[in-house]
Amino acid sequence: MGVARSNRTAILSRIGLFAxxxxxxLVMGPIIHAQAPAGGRTISVLYLDNTAxxxxxxxxxxxxxxxxxxxxxxxxxxxxxxxxxxxxxxQELELGLxxxxxxxxxLSVGKLLNAExxxxxxxxxxxxxxxxxxxAVRAETGQVLATAxxxxxxxxxxxxxRELSEKLALGLGITLPPVLxxxxxxxxxxxxxxxxxFMYEGKYTQALELFKSARNQDPSYSKGGQGIxxxxxxxxxxxxxxxxxxxxxxxxxxxxxxxxVEGFYEEALERLGGAS
Numbered sequence: 001m002g003v004a005r006s007n008r009t010a011i012l013s014r015i016g017l018f019a020x021x022x023x024x025x026l027v028m029g030p031i032i033h034a035q036a037p038a039g040g041r042t043i044s045v046l047y048l049d050n051t052a053x054x055x056x057x058x059x060x061x062x063x064x065x066x067x068x069x070x071x072x073x074x075x076x077x078x079x080x081x082x083x084x085x086x087x088x089x090x091q092e093l094e095l096g097l098x099x100x101x102x103x104x105x106x107l108s109v110g111k112l113l114n115a116e117x118x119x120x121x122x123x124x125x126x127x128x129x130x131x132x133x134x135x136a137v138r139a140e141t142g143q144v145l146a147t148a149x150x151x152x153x154x155x156x157x158x159x160x161x162r163e164l165s166e167k168l169a170l171g172l173g174i175t176l177p178p179v180l181x182x183x184x185x186x187x188x189x190x191x192x193x194x195x196x197x198f199m200y201e202g203k204y205t206q207a208l209e210l211f212k213s214a215r216n217q218d219p220s221y222s223k224g225g226q227g228i229x230x231x232x233x234x235x236x237x238x239x240x241x242x243x244x245x246x247x248x249x250x251x252x253x254x255x256x257x258x259x260x261v262e263g264f265y266e267e268a269l270e271r272l273g274g275a276s
Contacts, residue, residue, distance in 0.1 A: 041172075044081035044115035044139075045069040048132070049122035057125045057154060063193035064123065064132065064161050071165035072119075075174035081113045089113055107142055115139050119168065130154045136168055146171025158186055188218035195227050204234045222251045 045065045050058055073080035089112050107118065121134035129151060136146040148167035152160040169176045195210030208231035215224030225248045 041077060041117055042079045042081060042115050043069070043072055043117045043119065044086065044109075044113045045072070046086065046109060046118065046120040048120070048134075051122045051124040052126065054125040057123075057130070057157075059190045059193040059197070060123055060130075060157060062196050063189055064157070064164070065119075066193070067158070067161045067189075068119070068134075068165050068168070071162070071176065072169060072172075072174060075169060075176050078174060081115050085113055107137070107139060111139055117145065117172065125154060128154050130157055130160060132160055132164060134164055134168065136172055155186070158184065158189060184221040184223075185218040188214045188221045188224060191217065192221070192223050192227055195231075199227075199231065199234070204231050207231050208235065220251075222248055225251070 045068050047061045047065045050061050069080055072078055086109075089109055109118075116139060117136055118139045119134055119136045121132065123130060123132040130153065131151045132149065134148045135144060136148075137144050146168050148164045148171070150160045150163045150167075152163075166176065168174075191210045191214035195207040195214065198204070198207035198210065208228065211224055211227030211231055213224075214221060215228065218224070229245055229248065
């Protein structure tokens with residue numbers, strides 16, 4: 001987001017917006033995903049195929065897909081198919097992650113999700129090298145709309161995610177915010193998405209420990225707290241769940257207020273409007 005201007009007049013001019021935004025955030029309740037306007041595009045990013053089956057980087061299957069989904073959903077006129085919906089369809093069709101690289105099966109999943117645009121692909125890990133190839137297609141016909149590929153070091157997997165998001169957005173004509181959120185610590189992301197796989201398998205206690213690890217490794221990473229909340233829900237610990245929900249909402253509110261103070265008025269107001 002950059003550094004706030006040092007000009008005193010500019011800072012004072014933001015106080016009114018900051019105060020209004022703060023008051024609005026206090027009454028608007030939990031943040032929810034914005035719905036696209038009529039005529040908007042619905043996009044689903046399927047889990048990626050781990051071609052070489054390297055266990056250490058299995059988390060990238062869900063991780064890259066989820067983070068790219070979040071990036072694309074920040075564009076105007078885009079509705080994201082939620083991860084929970086994708087998991088439900090995969091379970092009903094009894095499809096493993098390896099099945100999502102097949103174009104026919106991928107299109108079938110896209111249609112069941114009522115997605116207009118489907119993004120799918122694979123990645124391969126060889127030594128310290130990571131190669132990712134993605135394709136965005138029209139779910140109804142299979143027409144290729146955009147492609148994105150990158151090769152990075154495995155230690156830079158999250159930078160690969162940002163590059164892929166920007167390439168797909170460009171190919172699909174989606175305008176992303178001028179500055180995407182800074183990448184989280186990779187080990188924190190690894191813990192979180194590994195925990196999601198345990199949740200998918202019904203191993204909630206193991207998932208909870210990994211979500212806690214993600215939060216501890218990067219306290220600013222809100223998904224760690226969201227994972228803890230979800231795990232507690234399945235473990236029936238509603239007191240802890242409620243506390244984590246309040247903390248997660250607080251983190252989002254602080255982020256929005258920071259955007260406003262540092263001059264990103266339109267982005268803050270647009271997200272506020274979508275969340276109200």
